[in-house]
Amino acid sequence: MPRAMTAVEKILAAHAGRKQVEPGETVWARVDWCLANDITAPLAIEQMQAMGCERVFDPERIILVPDHFLPAKDVASARQAQVLREFARKQGIRHYYEVGRMGIEHALLPELGILQPGQLLVGADSHTCTCGALGVFATGVGSTDLACAMALGELWFRVPATVKVEFTGRLAPWVGAKDLALFLVSRLGTDGANQLALEFGGEVVADLPLDGRLTLCNMVVEAGATAGLVPAGGWRSSPGAQLEAWLRWDVSQLEPQVARPYSPADVVAVHEVAGTPVDQVVIGSCTNGRYLDLVAAAEILGGRKVHPRVRLIVIPATQRVYRRALEEGLIQVFVEAGAAVSTPTCGPCLGGHMGVLAEGEVCLATTNRNFRGRMGHPDSRVYLANPAVAAATAVAGHIAHPEEVVGSGPHRGPGVEVRR
Amino acid sequence: MARIVGRAWKFGDDVNTDVIIPARYLYTSDSRVLAAHCLELADPEFARRVRPGDVVVAGKNFGCGSSREHAVRAIQACGVAAVVARSFARIFFRNAVNLGLLVLESEEAARLVRSGEVIEIDEEEGLLYLSSGHRLVVRFPAGAAADVQKAGGLVEYVRQRLLKRGGCRRPPCIEGEAGP
């Protein structure tokens, strides 16, 4: 009798050309997609050449996105982007997305509509796990791993055991996928899911819009997970499949969550840090720069002003999100509130550009990491929260529950007219 | 297989890749730049005082955070001979194996090794000797990771695989053939 497998084991077995695989074993598996950015691709390209390989295994399967330091912040990053661009042209890589059409890779990929449930995606970026929300086994690797995948169309994987994570109940107003993610990371710790895959379920996850499921899977790497997965299509865990653990939380009482410096696992309910003054608020990133994130922020910012002492930076995650936000009046809401709105880029999320912090400054961001020095000076401090908390904080000038700004009435705050 | 003798540099749990090499230096993969800023957020003296052959000893989840290989390269550029930790974050561990940085797991090293003491690793025996006389078992990479390590890293491993099958599957590039 073959053993019953989890969804992740099934995907890996199919790509390894095997009937079954077991957690802990290492297998060579075929990859469907290879992803890299302006930081990791130049190294991968160099390594691929060192491997003696001149051509990628299949140019249709490579996706290159210059998103981190682009539009180029200096000559060195312009050069890195140039390497990417030239490689794409030379190799005939169609999935190359230029400034003005690109987006943050993990937000851009789902928009392209090319990923199918049951596929395998490797990306030279740790947040590649985001696309697990589409039922894909998506995992982050380094540049040399990616070079191997681009050269051979294969890579080795250690089969992760699966932990089922179920959220039940009903989320309170102003609580969303980001809060589930922060809550989960705080419960698991920064390495609680190392070498594990997290498979999400429960009615709360089923009710999340795709934007939210992407946010949830985005942050599994903050708990060390190999991958996060919202099963889709025919790729589901069989009954009786062996799980490492089965975690179930009723999240009806969950408040908006905030991670304190300097760990995404140091998480408290927003009321515990409410009142903390901030210098800057950033709304964007592969975690929370999608359309519904901007809608949540606009619900609070509509008809209000950013606090005089605060800088609010809003960065739509992709060009498509940017356009939709423009068409539906969200960008106008942000600009009128006194925010700086930027073309898609990772920018401040990794302390690159577009909002780097000075010594001693405090920022609340919708990003995913608040390590020491992540967003600039080593003695700056970053808090992580959902877009509604971020917007409320920008208005209040200190960390605030959205209800502090809009009152506890109906969910939709005043001031935004979203055209349909 | 060799013996490694070097001074121990001790670090705590969850040393992340932003601490190993902050993102603001990722505009380059120049090993001199990476070496000069290696671990500066954890120990500003490290980059200046580390000597070739020294060993980094850390707690759990070493190398968590981003996928940047610059973290491994920075440590290598300092001449560090091995990193011994209670556990490694998955991507850092892969990167280290792929690039030929020796990574060893030990439950006890982070607790028992004193900063600055000279320690000895016997790769053959899989043992770590402390100046206090303690002897600790260290775990080496296993499975496919061991194969890659044996080949001297992933570049060499893939190079050999490609050579065996007679090079790249596809013909060499023709400039401008089918660009975007």
Ligand code: SF4
């Ligand atoms: S937005 Fe931040 S976390 Fe996401 S890919 Fe960019 S730098 Fe990485």
